[in-house]
Amino acid sequence: MDGAKLRRMADQIAANFVALGEEQAIAQTAEHIRLFWDPRMKAQILAEDPAGLSPVACAAVRQLAG
Amino acid sequence: MGYEPQPDFGTPEVRSEKTVTLTVDGRDVAVPEGTSVMRAAASCGGSIPKLCATDSLESFGSCRLCLVEIDGMRGTPASCTTPVAEGMVVHTQTERLAKLRRGVMELYISDHPLDCLTCSANNDCELQDMAAAVGLRDVRYGYDGENHLGQAVDLSNPYFLFAPVKCITCSRCVRACDEVQGTLALTVEGRGFGSAISAGQAGDDFLSSECVSCGACVQACPTSALMEKSVKQLGKPERSVVTTCAYCGVGCTFRAEMKGEQLVRMVPWKDGKANRGHSCVKGRFAWGYANHQDRITKPMIRETIDQPWREVDWEEALAFTAGRLNAIKAQHGARALGGITSSRCTNEEAYLVQKLVRGGFGSNNVDTCARVCHSPTGYGLKTTFGTSAGTQDFDSVMDADVILVIGANPTDAHPVFASRMKRRLRQGAKLIVIDPRRIDLVRSPHIAAAHHLPLQPGTNVAVLTAMAHVIVTEGLADEAFIRERCDWDEYRDWAQFVADERHSPEFLEPVTKVPADELRAAARLYATGGNGAIYYGLGVTEHSQGSSTVMAIANLAMATGNIGRPGVGVNPLRGQNNVQGSCDMGSFPHELSGYRHISDQATRDLFEQDWGVTLDPEPGLRINNMLDAAVDGSFKAIYIQGEDILQSDPNTHHVAAGLAAMECVIVHDLFLNETANYAHVFLPGSTFLEKDGTFTNAERRIQPVRKVMEPANGYADWEVTQELANAMGLGWTYSHPKEVLAEIARLTPTFAGVSWERLCEEGSLQWPVNEQYPDGAPVMHVDGFVRGKGKFVVTEYVPTDEKTGPRFPLLLTTGRILSQYNVGAQTRRTANVAWHEEDLLEIHPADADNRGLADGDWARLASRTGETTLRVKVTDRVAPGVVYTTFHHPATQANVVTTDYSDWATNCPEYKVTAVQVMPSNGPSEWQEDYAALSARSRRISHDGQVEPAE
């Protein structure tokens, strides 16, 4: 899968949750990816360099991995 | 049912709590107060002669044929204009009346050609019937005085004719156009004997007038003066079958009037609860595509897409397809396979396609074209209210006091509902329009929007948050409602968020380009003007913040208490006929029917037991992700029922690359559509006239679709899917869609009480239909939200990444027009092209001037993604800096320029905002020319070794 596109998607999700405050935004972003992404997309985002993600998206992806 | 016109009670039904009892010709009858004497007589089996009255129109009282005698009243009042009174004693058939009526009829007939035997309305003509009813035997005036005989017939409209010689000037057509359709295209010119019906200005004919060809006047005309050309050509129908329109989400029901297997005409069904006897040009007239020469009726296959198609029989086609699918599954695993359900097919067909994908292919890679239109509605309304559907029925609009239309163009996209809305607006409801373009509704006859907020495309969330700011900070929120019905803490968080100064209309004006005082006034009106109803369309959903916008709308409705009763609510206007249904049926990759997440063990258990399979607990790929995965090599095969993703989905190059990378593309459709250029298997489809099943419209109304003729391709679409499933060894045994519906009801709590038999008996049902709502639910969330407490969601305005700049300084937004439907595969193959030959680019005069463009010039439309050419239409309907086009024609390929930016929550593509440049050009772009060549090549069909083009 196109990693850049998935990063953009993750960042976009995170940006729309930011207003909830950091903790909530991270949890909601992780939950959103869990509920709506196909396994290969999840695998790919976990394999991406987290530095390429916004802070909330990055933390959310970490939460998914853990 | 045989062919009998539907009963006509003469004047409209009256709603009243109070009943009045009277006597008509010695029979006692009780009717609602306000009912006319004519209707009262009809409702107890009588029939008073009439010509100018019909029950779709307010009474007019001009023909004087319906006279009656009433005890204690002087003279002979007209029964159509006389309301009933308690204890009234009416005589409808007396000597005196008979004489008067004969006199009236004599006058009419003396000016009417007596060629009844060769008239196309023979035996279906009210004038004839009335002449018989009054016992007319002689015409004393002779036929050789002055008359209107010999006037030319207006044949300009492709579907109906106007023969002035047959006109009796009853003005039913004029009133139908005013009252039912609301277009006001017709007038009575002149007075008395010289009066005549005219379309538009002097010199106009029907086609060049304002007429939108809805057919209401044709329906209202008592003679053959306004008549379908098909009736003239084919003769009177002999039977009729009630069915549902397959075009848009209004879901009009029609009587398909037949002669054998030949459809003669479609007549809107008066008892249809979605349309109440009205229709638009598409459903009423544009059904000719069913027999178009382009229609493919034999299955075709090919090894690779550079080969010509080979016609084969069904057996070979299915064996070839199943062989490929099984091989790909064996080699690459179930997740390499997927399918797309159609929002134009029936509920049962969508359900079977998703069942085939989940249960047969073994993956959850199923999606639907609703992805590209209303997926944010599902997400947004589920999150806030708890259910993925609109809250009201269409009738509800008649109780609205303030109507807020955002990102929708109902007069073009949902015409029959727009007529209802316009009727309510003419009665005095106030209108707010939020749209970058001055849509017709903003200013139309007898209607003017109180406020039009011409926002910058892409700033919906900012505008709605600013409205919320006004409502909260000016103390206009309905706190009693919120405390009782919503989560109070969540409301407080939200209220605090929107009250922030950076969400004020003044602060946001530079972003939204909406004058702050106008926005404030609109917000006040919505919050305080009585029942406030919001109607929205794709201008809300097709944005990078589509889901946020839907939630922002829901927030506004909750904050003002506009939920849970008639006249209010949040109403998505669905695009295609069965968008609601295909979503309900589990067409999205993450959920099973009834919106239950695939990760839910209990739901999966239910389906696994019923289907005898094991389901993948992980969500599948969405359409655009399927294409990405195809390019990437992990997605190999797709079964597409009734969709043309190459034309309808954004970024055509990307879609083409994805399809080209797959090993098995199965297109199941009526025509060799654009997607079929990349297909290996073509399975011919059937039209809605050729199958049984159900559609669910935008009001959650489930309505039957009925087969009126045998499928030209041999099988209804549900049968084709079943054949494919069985070729893969699944052993399905459905013999009628009602068995599929029974399975849906068994497995879906919101459909528990739905059955084919019940639908046939009751005409329609609005889900949920279950123990709690045994007869369905016209209005939802009446006593509480489906999710419990209504949820306020903070919606931060996040600007799209698609930005204008020096190279692409304009914003392109897209839409549709009345006479064409979506990618136009059907409507382009009907006479509807009389109204829309090509897609045009609307551009503001200032922007056109800057570029040296004049009306009708060719222009090159380029974005970061691609470019195309089309002709321009210079108009101030669009604001400076904004251009607009439709996407009905494949030659234009408007989606070559749209980007793959999409809604953050659902990936619904951002069709409504693309940064573009427009420049003069002298013809089609290179891509258009290449593409035309590719299409011609890939549409070749070989017949016994001889290759010929398909079109």
Ligand code: SF4
């Ligand atoms: S077809 Fe419809 S719009 Fe046209 S004149 Fe008749 S009623 Fe009016």
Ligand code: SF4
């Ligand atoms: S065209 Fe038909 S409906 Fe219209 S005035 Fe003439 S007879 Fe009446």
Ligand code: SF4
């Ligand atoms: S409004 Fe929609 S459903 Fe009704 S006739 Fe027109 S296209 Fe069909």
Ligand code: FES
């Ligand atoms: S029907 Fe009553 S006046 Fe014409």
